Amino acid sequence: MSTMAEDPRHDGGGGGNGGWGGNTAGDRDRDRDRDRDRDGDRAERLVRLGQPPRDWRELLRKALWIGIWLVFLNSPFLDLLSGEHSTAGTAGGWLGLTVFVGLYLALVSREMGPRAFPRWLIHGIIAALGALTVLLTLTLGSHWVGLFVYVSVACGLALPLRAAYWAVPGTTALMALVVAYVDLDQLSSMVLLTLLIGFAMTSVSQLVRTTIELRRARATVARLAANEERLRLARDLHDLLGHSLSLITLKSELAGRMLPAHPDKAAQQVADIESVSRQALVDVREAVSGYRRPRLAEELAGAQVALAAAGVTADLPAEPALDGVPEERESALAWALREAVTNVVRHSGARRCAVSLNRRQTLDGPVLELSVEDDGPGGTSGAAGGGSGGGHGNGLTGLTERLQKVGGSLETGRVGRTGQPGRTGRAAGSGYRLVARVPAGVPQEAAGGTDAAGDAVGSGT
Numbered sequence: 001m002s003t004m005a006e007d008p009r010h011d012g013g014g015g016g017n018g019g020w021g022g023n024t025a026g027d028r029d030r031d032r033d034r035d036r037d038r039d040g041d042r043a044e045r046l047v048r049l050g051q052p053p054r055d056w057r058e059l060l061r062k063a064l065w066i067g068i069w070l071v072f073l074n075s076p077f078l079d080l081l082s083g084e085h086s087t088a089g090t091a092g093g094w095l096g097l098t099v100f101v102g103l104y105l106a107l108v109s110r111e112m113g114p115r116a117f118p119r120w121l122i123h124g125i126i127a128a129l130g131a132l133t134v135l136l137t138l139t140l141g142s143h144w145v146g147l148f149v150y151v152s153v154a155c156g157l158a159l160p161l162r163a164a165y166w167a168v169p170g171t172t173a174l175m176a177l178v179v180a181y182v183d184l185d186q187l188s189s190m191v192l193l194t195l196l197i198g199f200a201m202t203s204v205s206q207l208v209r210t211t212i213e214l215r216r217a218r219a220t221v222a223r224l225a226a227n228e229e230r231l232r233l234a235r236d237l238h239d240l241l242g243h244s245l246s247l248i249t250l251k252s253e254l255a256g257r258m259l260p261a262h263p264d265k266a267a268q269q270v271a272d273i274e275s276v277s278r279q280a281l282v283d284v285r286e287a288v289s290g291y292r293r294p295r296l297a298e299e300l301a302g303a304q305v306a307l308a309a310a311g312v313t314a315d316l317p318a319e320p321a322l323d324g325v326p327e328e329r330e331s332a333l334a335w336a337l338r339e340a341v342t343n344v345v346r347h348s349g350a351r352r353c354a355v356s357l358n359r360r361q362t363l364d365g366p367v368l369e370l371s372v373e374d375d376g377p378g379g380t381s382g383a384a385g386g387g388s389g390g391g392h393g394n395g396l397t398g399l400t401e402r403l404q405k406v407g408g409s410l411e412t413g414r415v416g417r418t419g420q421p422g423r424t425g426r427a428a429g430s431g432y433r434l435v436a437r438v439p440a441g442v443p444q445e446a447a448g449g450t451d452a453a454g455d456a457v458g459s460g461t
């Protein structure tokens with residue numbers, strides 16, 4: 001098996017246990033949380049369908065999104081400014097156009113928010129828009145036919161889907177009758193435009209409503225998950241401490257009663273109290289350790305968010321199949337994935353990162369292999385040595401020890417050299433790979449057979 005050389009970008013100095021570049025687990029967790037928050041904030045800035053604006057910037061973006069569609073009003077504006085109508089006609093046109101735009105913007109902006117108008121009010125606004133459009137077109141001429149497009153948009157956006165399927169063609173038919181009266185030449189183009197935009201807005205309406213429903217469902221799921229976690233924590237604390245605390249209370253009362261007449265028996269009760277309290281402390285520590293144990297599926301999801309926030313194209317596996325793999329081994333792989341992704345984001349300068357999780361059969365039995373490979377140039381200074389990072393006084397040592405405790409092994413080094421598979425770099429020698437392996441079968445001692453298993457996997461047997 002070819003031995004990979006250590007990447008100089010991992011030699012961060014300061015022999016931190018479990019962190020590359022001397023970073024503590026708390027620092028990495030805070031950085032990961034910041035990456036997730038930053039990615040979530042970016043998504044919230046890009047898409048906030050069905051939500052009211054939180055500040056003036058969001059208000060401006062929403063106003064621009066709605067206002068850009070007022071381009072079809074250029075013809076009525078130019079018609080009013082042309083001076084071809086009487087004073088009364090021009091004044092009535094400006095008044096009708098102002099009322100029309102006000103009703104339309106009120107309906108659209110409210111419908112794009114979390115709380116729409118009541119159905120009766122929506123129907124009344126749409127009827128008023130249609131009546132104003134017919135009146136202005138018949139009295140002021142063919143320049144006002146474009147208002148029917150806004151009536152169609154209002155029908156497609158504000159009405160239920162079943163009703164919109166009838167209202168949009170109905171609006172188009174009404175427009176055809178009016179156009180046939182004022183200017184027959186516009187009939188074909190306006191019919192097509194009114195139909196297409198009206199039905200397109202039904203899709204936008206469904207998107208907004210689905211987004212609102214998904215946001216509510218996500219909030220409900222989060223509340224239920226938090227409540228379930230609180231219940232689980234309460235059950236675990238009761239199971240862990242209920243019996244111990246009850247026994248400590250009982251023995252304390254017995255010791256208090258025995259102390260005046262039987263101090264020797266009271267001392268025995270105190271010794272029992274000490275033993276029970278120590279065991280309770282051990283149980284609590286084990287429980288807390290289990291709560292803090294990372295899971296591989298959660299780390300894969302976190303890696304996706306972190307890599308996307310850093311602008312790195314990620315190739316991640318689907319939901320991992322971990323049947324029969326003990327939790328401590330899964331946790332060791334999860335730590336390895338967290339460290340590898342943290343290094344890719346901070347130090348690699350990579351554009352792509354590929355993560356794979358495979359079961360392999362070796363001479364020492366089945367193993368579960370996690371591979372994290374990037375195409376980044378990393379550091380520029382040379383680094384001597386190979387192996388699993390042992391003896392280098394950095395985070396690789398901590399990862400190696402963590403994996404060896406569960407019978408696993410760690411292998412790191414450059415990829416893309418001549419004759420080596422898995423080349424993802426831009427040139428020969430670019431890129432870096434971390435491979436973590438844990439036994440997938442019967443537990444074995446960390447010192448027994450891990451090197452042989454690593455050789456078998458590395459050689460492809």
